[in-house]
Amino acid sequence: MLQSSTARRLASATLLFVAAAALQADAEQYYDAIFELRLEAGSDTATGSLTIDQSSRLLPEMALRMRQDQYRLLGADGETSNRDGRLYWEPGKGRSQLRYEVVLTQPRGEAFDGLVTSDWAIFRGDDLFPTTLVDDAVTAKSRSRLRLVLPEGWSAITPYRRDRKGEGKGDWLVDKPDFRFDRPTGWILAGRMGVRRDTIADVDIAIAAPVGARAQRVSMLALLRWNLPWFVEEAPEVPRRLLIVSGPDPLWRGGLSAPNSLFIHSDLALISEDGSSPLLHEVAHVLFPVDAADEEDWIDEGLAEYLSLRVLRETGTLSESRYQRSIRHFRKRGEQAKSLYSDDSKGEITAKAVAMLHDLDEELRAATAGEADMMDLTRLMMASEKPLTMARIRGLAKQLAGREPRSLPVVASQ
Template identity: 40%
Template sequence: MDRYFVALLYVCVLCGCSSLPKTPPEVPGEERPAFTLLYTAWIKPEQGIATVKLRISSHPEWVNWMRFYAEPERHENFLYSGEAQREGDSLLWTPPADDAWIQYDVKIESRRSNGRYDGYMTQDWALFRADDLVPPVRTDFKDGTQSRAKLEVHLPEGWSIATRYPRYTSGRYKIDDPDRLVDRPTGWVVMGKIGTRRETIGGTKVTVAAPVDQGVKRMDMIAFLRWTLPTMQSLFPKFPDRLLIVSADDPMWRGALSAPNSLYLHADRPMISGNGTSTLIHELVHVAMSARSGPKADWIVEGLAEYYSLEVLHRSGTLSTERYENAHEELAEWGKEVDSLDVDRSHGPITAKAVGRMREIDAEIREQSGGRRSLDDVLRSLATTDGEITREAFAAAVEQAK
């Protein structure tokens, strides 16, 4: 008889256990056993929806329950094996031990408060966050196990797709997020009749993709990144090894939005604005930091992104010293009427004021450290922070750098 089994049985007898544990043991030095999630999405532009099916394709018996925080106005027509029940703003699913799956429809269109879209689908293309396909989910599963996930997308004839994920030879995508207990698709995705340009820059596989006939300058963006991304990578040694940039024209939101390993930039946004700042680099800083701001700390996250948009342009030689200084002067003028940075949401003048504060802090650190450290050290420290960036965490990082 196996010695491990005998020893375990002996312990169970001493402890008064009525049965052997059902959870798979975690063996030190070995990878934990995994249950596999397969997300399958059928894109249906004629209805403006995607039908999504989640199947636990291996070891469903290790999953006790999954709670989906679905939006009733977006996620509907739920079907499932096992049992499920509505509890407030969530759906609690208890999968069966065999043939475990849950299916629903999701509306792709997503409109912001200003009427512009950050999720849109036409008969020829669709652009949205992959997060929209699968609502936020909490999962209870057996101790000592972990999840693995794949994504399969069925497209209309003639469509292609660009995501941030690596692709298996089977055509499925590998979904792997070390920061999540249960992987689900995230980041921007564009599909349909699209044009795509790819380039490897300093170890990062860059993809720029957009629907055709949208006025998106894909090669200009690639050239711009070849010039600036190495500086960004020197600031962030753990810069993502894959980066997806998606773009489209109206009626998409006329701005930029970051997401894991990806960002959206409206086709009309310049890579360098007239005042010398760069929306594209600003969002790349957000991508590199993966930062969420805590209460009254949004000026820190936004101020760092805007400050380093100028720093990257200047250090890479894209922006001359004269234009760099002029940009700081314009931002200082824009933010001079701001009394307090402690707001819930940083915007325009507040972010401009925050840039000046970042420059002051950089000068203080350089002076007190004898030039050995700078705001760069604070940036790198915050980029490795789990959870929210708070005012307290920022102050501590600054003091440590000094």
């Protein structure tokens, strides 16, 4: 109890901070930022624009990262210049627009994690709206909207809330309280689609897939109904809504998470033969995000995979003996990994990490007479201000257990 009350105190401190920020909001100054994307059925490219509307020059300049193989600048109101591989843009007073062309197709190995067909398009906002950098001296905040202009007969779904009234009716409101400049980065599906919605543990869930894809929308909802409540109970912060986008080949045969949203290939099993769940793995990334240092991707991937097994065990979806069998399987597979360290943790490395985190869970319970476990450590990992390394996780585990953790290897101090 001791440790979980610490976690709760941390969570309520965050809430107080958010409340204080909300009180200040009245005094804050805002400018409008409108992200527009015009899609054409079957066309590999789309035209996009960013419009800044400001009564005074609250935002004098911004830098955009527009990779040359991805973006082509079509024009901009106000001054632009290129420095250090970035495009600097000075939107003037009033309404200024920057227009560009962007490639929708995003290859990932031999498959794609962004694709447009004649009937639908699936992509991440992060890939189609250039990364923006706003100087720290700019204290004004953006009021950001996403506007999609779609081919006849298409509809769209995004992780954002829709504006129901006024001039921008139909736009999505992109509001991230922690950011001064909000950019739509989550998953988006446009086209002819089927959507199933439900509210589970106060989270509004939408599962969307193109018409004709063999997406397991209702089964996914069922799996979430069993498992999401436990995740929500354990997570320090929970999004109000979660969008799951599913699609067929040639989309990437895996899962990928983004803020408040995730992609999952429609052919993937809900629970794999090894006992883990690709869907719950991605949900774990969304609800329990951690910032791993370079070359320490095992932390991010191992934790999400461990949590997907853990939740299935907690909810009785996997029996205890099947869970233990899964851990044995992961341990054996992990033996093939020579090292944990990589910037892209795959199969063996993630398996090694899963077995290690399971051992650490048992060690934490034993050391604290059941007062603390891997979930307490997960919350401490999430709260870490510095990118996580093995050495930092050892430090956090020691904080909980009161002694050096034996389940984690000793590494040279970093």
